[in-house]
Structure formats: structure tokens, C-alpha cells
Amino acid sequence: MRALTIRQPWAGAIVHQTKRVENRTWKLPAAHHGARILIHAGAQPDKTAEVNGPNLDVYSAIIGVATITGCHWSSEWQCCGYWAFENTYHWTLSDVIALPEPFRAKGALGFWTPSEDIVNAALRQDTAVTW
Template identity: 80%
Template sequence: MRALTIRQPWAGAIVHQTKRVENRTWKLPAAHHGTRILIHAGAQPDRDAQVQGPHLDVFSAIVGIATITDCHWADEWDCCGPWAFNQTYHWTLGDVIALPEPIPAKGALGFWTPTEEAVNAALRQDTAVAW
């Protein structure tokens, strides 16, 4: 299982709010379409973000799990809702769950492979979450 590092407050907005699109400057590699990934909150916040709410203060930790369901280029604002930016690739996310206990982990740029212990800890929490 791979992980994707996302700066706060965006990682928190994905797992605890309604953000279901990740804006990226690069196209999703075909191998990752339809895969389940871990959502990792990066060590540094996006200081320009204007998002408020609970659970946005966790850093350097795996905070959720999601499935990447689609990727497309967007030429207009809001094609995927209020979180979607213009002139970016939109990676749409489904089956998003927040982990009850964040798992400390050092992230990386792009997709990265977490330790086996971190993956197992996340999957144990995934099965414990009531759907």
C-alpha cells in the first residue's frame, strides 16, 4: 500500500470534512487509479490555506485511508466542488475514512511506501471503523 503526503489543513479536510478532490500539478500514474492509499499529513502546514475546523493540527502522521477513483484535467473552477482548483489535475477520492489514532510517520514527495508496521496499524484501524 502506498501513501500520499498532503499538507495540513488539506489532509484534515479530506479525512474529516468534505474535501474529495486533491489538486495536483501532475497527472495520476495509471497504476494508482482505483487503488487504496494512506493519507499522510505533512510536517509543514500550507500557510496560505484558509480552512478551519477540527483535526487540522496533526502533522507527520498517517491520518486516513482513501481510494483514488478518478483523475482529470480541470480548465474551470469548481468542476468537482468548492475544493477544486482551476488548471490542475483533480484526483477524486472515495471511500475516505479518518483513522481514530494518527500513526506517526515521516512522509515524502509523491507516492511513497510506508513501513509495514504503519500499514498494518492503519489497516487494523480501518477494520475497526464502523461503516
């Protein structure tokens, strides 16, 4: 089980809105294709973002889970939806679940391995959170 830290408001847009693509400058490692991951809201916001909505002010917390279903490079803006930026890798997400009660956790850059306590805390919140 891995976790991915994403700055707000993007993490909140994934778990509470319709954002189903994560824009990255690096290609998804093949080992993570099809993986179920925890979504971690980073400690710092993306100050250039202009997105409003529920729970976008939660920082340094596990806020949801998702499955990474694919990755492709695109030089076109919005090639796979409103949230897709140009000249980035688009990691596509599905089966997104927002945790009813986000909980504090220290994250890291890139993928990271959460402790057993963190994984169990996510599992306790929703029986739909399966790996």
C-alpha cells in the first residue's frame, strides 16, 4: 500500500469533485499502474491554484483513496478532461472515495509507504476502502 502526497486544492478536488487526472512532470512507475493508493493532502497549498469547494483547507492529512488506472503524456490542454494540463503526464484515477474524517499524517514527496496504523485508520472509516 502506497500513498501519494498532492497539494491542496488538487487533493480535495480529487476526492470531493470531478478531478480524475493527476498532472505530473514524471511518468508513472509501471509498478503503480492499477494500484490502490491513499490520497494525502500536503502541508502546503499550491498558491497558483484557484479552486473552491469542501474540505480544500485540510492539510497534512489522509483524505481519500483512489486507483491509478493509467498514465500518458499529453501536449494538449484538457485532452482527457477539464483538469488535464498541457505538457504533463496525466495519471488517470478511478474508484475515488473521500474519507468521512480525514486524519493527520506526515507525507513525503512522490510515493511513500504509510505505516500500518495509517492504513488501518483508513480501513476503519469505510468498508468500501479495499486494497
